[in-house]
Amino acid sequence: DVKVTQSSRYLVKRTGEKVFLECVQDMDHENMFWYRQDPGLGLRLIYFSYDVKMKEKGDIPEGYSVSREKKERFSLILESASTNQTSMYLCASRPQMAGGPYNEQFFGPGTRLTVL
């Protein structure tokens, strides 16, 4: 079974802190994604990475950065956390293979981040 794990289920930080959210997948997937989920807004893509050291902005990248130094790990960084970044953050991975967009994404359990 594909497993996507996220470093924390719940996280509380203060405004201005630097925050790292870690995501690890164990199935050698090329593509990895970070979403945030807010009530009434569904899932919105923050950043994605199609391979090691490669990254692309999603729909809402402002205030975030990412790092992918190893294939299995994709980190989301909040350089200076703000209260409007309080949200549920979901990581996902997907094999590239020949199918590309045909392949489903596999999701982690999510990190509920609260910024005070």
Place this chain on the structure above:
Amino acid sequence: AQKVTQAQTEISVVEKEDVTLDCVYETRDTTYYLFWYKQPPSGELVFLIRRNSFDEQNEISGRYSWNFQKSTSSFNFTITASQVVDSAVYFCALSETGAGSYQLTFGKGTKLSVIP
């Protein structure tokens, strides 16, 4: 740009009732993929089904069935004889090919509550 609309924000049904969750999409691509995911209270999104744009055959899996109609750009999901375990948020999603192939565009979700 692609768009997915789930007009039903919340639905409540009594156990054993049938329920249909609506999904309407917009895309300019002729080749695309549609997905349904389930998000139980635990938070992790679970893949349910995938459909490609060339396959309009309806699918049934146990109590779940999906109706894909290209003419109306809809991909509706029906649960027959609903059970309490079906209570979750359900997301419809669209993946295009070509330049947008890395992105999975989600609807805002429909929260289904099955009352015993």
